[in-house]
Amino acid sequence: MIPLRFFRKGLNWKIIYFMKNPLFFGIFCSILLSASALKAQPPVKDTVHVGIYITSIHDIDFKDKEFTVTFWLWMKYRNPDLNFQKYLEIPNAKSFETSYYSSDTTGERIYLIMKVQAVMKDSWKVDNFPFDVQKLHLSIENSLFDSKSLIFMADTLGSHFDPRFTLGGWNIDSCIVTTGSRSYETAFGLENMQQQLVHYGTFDVRLSVSRETVGLFWKMFVGMYLAFLIAFICFFIHADLMDARFGLSVGSLFAVVGNKYIIESSLPETATFTLVDLLHDFTLFFILVIVVANAYSLETFKNHGLSRSDKFDRRFAWILMMIYVLLNGWFIWRASHG
Numbered sequence: 473m474i475p476l477r478f479f480r481k482g483l484n485w486k487i488i489y490f491m492k493n494p495l496f497f498g499i500f501c502s503i504l505l506s507a508s509a510l511k512a513q514p515p516v517k518d519t520v521h522v523g524i525y526i527t528s529i530h531d532i533d534f535k536d537k538e539f540t541v542t543f544w545l546w547m548k549y550r551n552p553d554l555n556f557q558k559y560l561e562i563p564n565a566k567s568f569e570t571s572y573y574s575s576d577t578t579g580e581r582i583y584l585i586m587k588v589q590a591v592m593k594d595s596w597k598v599d600n601f602p603f604d605v606q607k608l609h610l611s612i613e614n615s616l617f618d619s620k621s622l623i624f625m626a627d628t629l630g631s632h633f634d635p636r637f638t639l640g641g642w643n644i645d646s647c648i649v650t651t652g653s654r655s656y657e658t659a660f661g662l663e664n665m666q667q668q669l670v671h672y673g674t675f676d677v678r679l680s681v682s683r684e685t686v687g688l689f690w691k692m693f694v695g696m697y698l699a700f701l702i703a704f705i706c707f708f709i710h711a712d713l714m715d716a717r718f719g720l721s722v723g724s725l726f727a728v729v730g731n732k733y734i735i736e737s738s739l740p741e742t743a744t745f746t747l748v749d750l751l752h753d754f755t756l757f758f759i760l761v762i763v764v765a766n767a768y769s770l771e772t773f774k775n776h777g778l779s780r781s782d783k784f785d786r787r788f789a790w791i792l793m794m795i796y797v798l799l800n801g802w803f804i805w806r807a808s809h810g
Contacts (some may be wrong), residue, residue, distance in 0.1 A: 521548040523627030546585040561615035566591040575752035600807040610677040619671040624651040645680040699727035703759045711773035712783040747807045
């Protein structure tokens with residue numbers, strides 16, 4: 473039996489010989505570098521081909537900033553661990569459920585299709601209401617795998633919504649699908665993360681809708697305009713009937729205020745000055761001007777007689793009406809053109 477010290481001595485001699493030989497030393501270093509590079513290489517991303525077809529948008533709650541959308545969603549990918557049936561995430565959804573699910577794994581890629589109904593939360597822009605254009609946003613993510621493991625690629629063939637579904641009071645202007653990534657400034661409690669920042673691949677759908685405004689506008693503002701016309705009639709009542717003139721003017725003020733609160737009760741809360749605020753406050757100011765004009769007409773009647781008071785009423789009435797109509801037209805045109 474060979475003593476252990478001779479075996480160690482022979483092994484050390486072979487290592488020394490191997491390290492001194494340039495050829496073997498180069499091969500050894502190449503193997504080490506290749507192993508290190510393979511170890512440092514990031515994981516291969518799986519490309520998820522995803523498409524969507526919206527079949528219905530309904531239950532639009534404008535005050536609570538909610539709407540319900542039903543759509544078909546299909547995906548093609550290779551990694552079975554992605555499991556979108558379990559890890560599907562819709563970040564801006566209040567709630568969602570899958571009513572149908574089917575998966576085909578016979579080919580090289582997994583083909584998955586599902587029917588989803590989601591109650592979405594979104595932000596409404598009401599500055600130009602009822603001439604507003606809203607951007608409905610829907611986003612799809614995988615709740616387990618971040619952008620290091622998967623990226624989305626949009627299926628842009630065909631239409632993305634059913635043109636036959638009815639969206640009461642709205643017109644669909646466009647539907648745009650895009651892909652990208654969303655950043656979360658947190659590590660979700662993982663201790664091995666070097667920074668508090670995670671990126672997730674995302675599939676985004678932006679649906680642009682505009683209102684059918686003509687009927688809605690007159691339905692909401694006819695009370696305000698009738699109140700102004702009632703106050704305007706005061707100029708055609710003789711100055712010696714001031715009780716009737718002041719009564720109509722003050723009643724019109726309350727009518728406009730009531731109409732404003734009725735409309736605002738159906739709108740979401742906002743800190744901006746909207747078209748609804750502008751038209752109502754503008755009308756209130758003009759009715760206040762009519763009240764002041766009535767007081768001046770009464771003073772003119774007492775000091776200069778009925779004929780001079782009537783002359784003032786007629787001229788001032790048509791000047792006031794012209795200014796009111798022109799300004800209303802300007803505000804409405806500006807709102808309707810964005």
